[in-house]
Each structure stands twice: as C-alpha cells, then as structure tokens.
Amino acid sequence: MQPSLVRRQLGGLVPPKVATPSLLVILWFGCRPRPLVNFYSKLPKGPAPSSASGGIKGRWFNGKNASAAPLLFTIFGIFGIGYTIDYQMHLKHHKNHAH
Numbered sequence: 001m002q003p004s005l006v007r008r009q010l011g012g013l014v015p016p017k018v019a020t021p022s023l024l025v026i027l028w029f030g031c032r033p034r035p036l037v038n039f040y041s042k043l044p045k046g047p048a049p050s051s052a053s054g055g056i057k058g059r060w061f062n063g064k065n066a067s068a069a070p071l072l073f074t075i076f077g078i079f080g081i082g083y084t085i086d087y088q089m090h091l092k093h094h095k096n097h098a099h
Contacts, residue, residue, distance in 0.1 A: 060070045 056070065059065070060067055
C-alpha cells in the first residue's frame, strides 16, 4: 500500500493543525490548550442525525418501516416460478405417453 494512500485514509482521524508536534510539546509543559479546546467545542453535540438512505435497503430494511417482506416475496416468487416451470415440463413429459 502506498504511503500517500495510508496518509489520505488516516487523515480524517486527526484534525488538521490541532494536534501538531509543537502544540503537543506546549501542552506537555502546562500551557493552556486553547486551540484544541476551541476545535472540539465547535464539534456538534448529541446523536448523529439519521441519514436518509434511499433505494431498496433504505426503504425496506432500515429505519422505522423495517420489514422482511421483500425478501420473503423474492423467495416465494422464485419458488413459484420454479414450480411452474417444473410442472410445465412434467406436463410435456406426459403429453405423448403416460407414466
């Protein structure tokens, strides 16, 4: 893995220009951590807002309307189509001669 790729992926974990080595040395010797406190005081508080995800997963499997109905309809639909095809093949088998 490229070092730049790792740096880009981990870049969101540490806020920029807040936890610099010079600031950490200053904090170690007892100065007030004003930039760090200012950064974290501006962050939103409380639970994260619910995201409005769309598509089939957002509509049927997530949120307050969560249901397994589409999964069951799919399973029974595939079963019904397979049974119909099998029955038609069985009828074709009996068309010219009986069991």
